[in-house]
Amino acid sequence: MSTLAIILIVAAVVVVALVAYFAMRGRTTERRRARARDMRDKAEINRAQSDKQRATADEQDARARREAAEAEERARQADRQRAEAERQADRAAAIDPDRKGRGSFLRRSGDDREDVPDRN
16 A cells, blocks of 8 residues: 555655646746846837937938039039139229230239339
């Protein structure tokens, strides 16, 4: 009878161990699921934040490109206006009676050369 008692005790211990294992396994699985769910939620939050930051950065890039293009256009317009002003100044110099005959050497206000007559 003692052998039968030992076998029953061992069987009871094995059954208790199996019941405990399956009971704990359910809790462990649920904990893992909960942890995985939390991690997915955090990942979604981080993904949404990074998408928002990316959109903001793209918007800033577009604004910077637009402002650079506007600045280039203003520079081209200023160059065109300057070129037109230079052409007008050259036309005015060509018809100016005070400048005729002097060539490209203009008399400066402090210049006291005697070989160039003063036409004022």
